[in-house]
Amino acid sequence: LCAFVAPADAQTYPTRSITMIVPFAAGGPTDVVARIVTGHMAQTLGQSIIIENVVGAGGTTATTRAARAANDGYTLITGHMGTHAASVPLYPKLAYHPEKDFEPIALLAGTPILILARKDYPPKDLKEFVAYVKANAEKVNAAHAGVGSVSHVSCELLHSILDIKPVGVPFNGTGPAMNALVAGQVDYMCDQIVNAVPQINAGTIKAYAIATPERNPSLPNVPTTAEAGLPKFQAQAWNAMFAPKGTSPAILASLNAAASKALDDETVKKRLLELGSVIPGPAERTPEALATLVKNEIAKWTPVLKPAT
Numbered sequence: 001l002c003a004f005v006a007p008a009d010a011q012t013y014p015t016r017s018i019t020m021i022v023p024f025a026a027g028g029p030t031d032v033v034a035r036i037v038t039g040h041m042a043q044t045l046g047q048s049i050i051i052e053n054v055v056g057a058g059g060t061t062a063t064t065r066a067a068r069a070a071n072d073g074y075t076l077i078t079g080h081m082g083t084h085a086a087s088v089p090l091y092p093k094l095a096y097h098p099e100k101d102f103e104p105i106a107l108l109a110g111t112p113i114l115i116l117a118r119k120d121y122p123p124k125d126l127k128e129f130v131a132y133v134k135a136n137a138e139k140v141n142a143a144h145a146g147v148g149s150v151s152h153v154s155c156e157l158l159h160s161i162l163d164i165k166p167v168g169v170p171f172n173g174t175g176p177a178m179n180a181l182v183a184g185q186v187d188y189m190c191d192q193i194v195n196a197v198p199q200i201n202a203g204t205i206k207a208y209a210i211a212t213p214e215r216n217p218s219l220p221n222v223p224t225t226a227e228a229g230l231p232k233f234q235a236q237a238w239n240a241m242f243a244p245k246g247t248s249p250a251i252l253a254s255l256n257a258a259a260s261k262a263l264d265d266e267t268v269k270k271r272l273l274e275l276g277s278v279i280p281g282p283a284e285r286t287p288e289a290l291a292t293l294v295k296n297e298i299a300k301w302t303p304v305l306k307p308a309t
């Protein structure tokens with residue numbers, strides 16, 4: 001007797017296009033990583049993957065929708081450190097729980113955080129920036145992608161280290177926030193590298209430092225926060241793919257395999273690395289590893305963010 005027979009839908013999956021919810025505006029870091037990876041996954045799965053940008057409330061509107069979607073493998077979400085960890089302490093009435101309402105599929109990328117400013121911002125380097133924002137805390141402003149987004153949470157961490165509370169300017173993603181920074185409409189932002197590399201290389205914004213222990217190969221001239229005088233500020237975000245709870249193990253396995261194959265593809269790798277992403281190794285790509293990451297990140301951010309609410 002056969003001990004386990006996968007349901008017929010799981011055996012033939014996917015038979016139609018898949019919707020990938022991106023919880024922020026098009027052109028931002030989550031969108032860019034999702035498009036690069038799903039572009040390759042669609043070839044492996046033999047069906048198109050349609051990106052749907054659903055914005056609002058720091059990504060929690062979209063994540064609520066994904067949690068409530070049918071668990072048939074046809075609606076997925078590319079979430080991140082904000083939607084699937086930092087949102088838990090920041091939103092006491094969050095309509096989903098990252099661990100209870102989702103099946104982890106795969107970690108897609110690690111994304112270091114940079115302190116960025118508009119091109120004509122007076123401080124020349126990180127030391128000057130620190131002195132400037134401390135001296136002008138009531139008039140400086142920091143763009144972010146909504147409460148609980150990576151950019152918000154990262155700058156919250158920076159502000160707690162500097163002991164300042166500047167005005168936050170929320171956008172529907174750091175894609176539009178970056179446009180405002182380039183246009184000089186906001187002062188600074190703590191953003192993921194994927195969004196920053198093209199603008200830094202084009203000379204349209206300033207980068208004070210990268211908040212990781214090592215410099216990033218895509219931005220060899222940008223100092224680390226330790227080199228620039230603020231070693232306490234360390235921040236790296238991540239993007240990962242999730243399905244609604246109860247999605248069949250066979251479907252999850254084929255999605256995980258397709259995501260992992262995408263991360264091994266030379267073209268995908270090159271594009272992600274050029275944008276400064278850290279590509280997870282095979283052991284970090286398993287659903288189990290992602291479940292552990294989500295658990296650990298919720299535990300890490302809860303004491304940091306709870307007092308701020």
Ligand code: MLT
Nearest residue numbers: 028030149150151173174
């Ligand atoms: C964030 O700050 O959470 C992200 O940058 C959102 C985005 O992808 O725009």
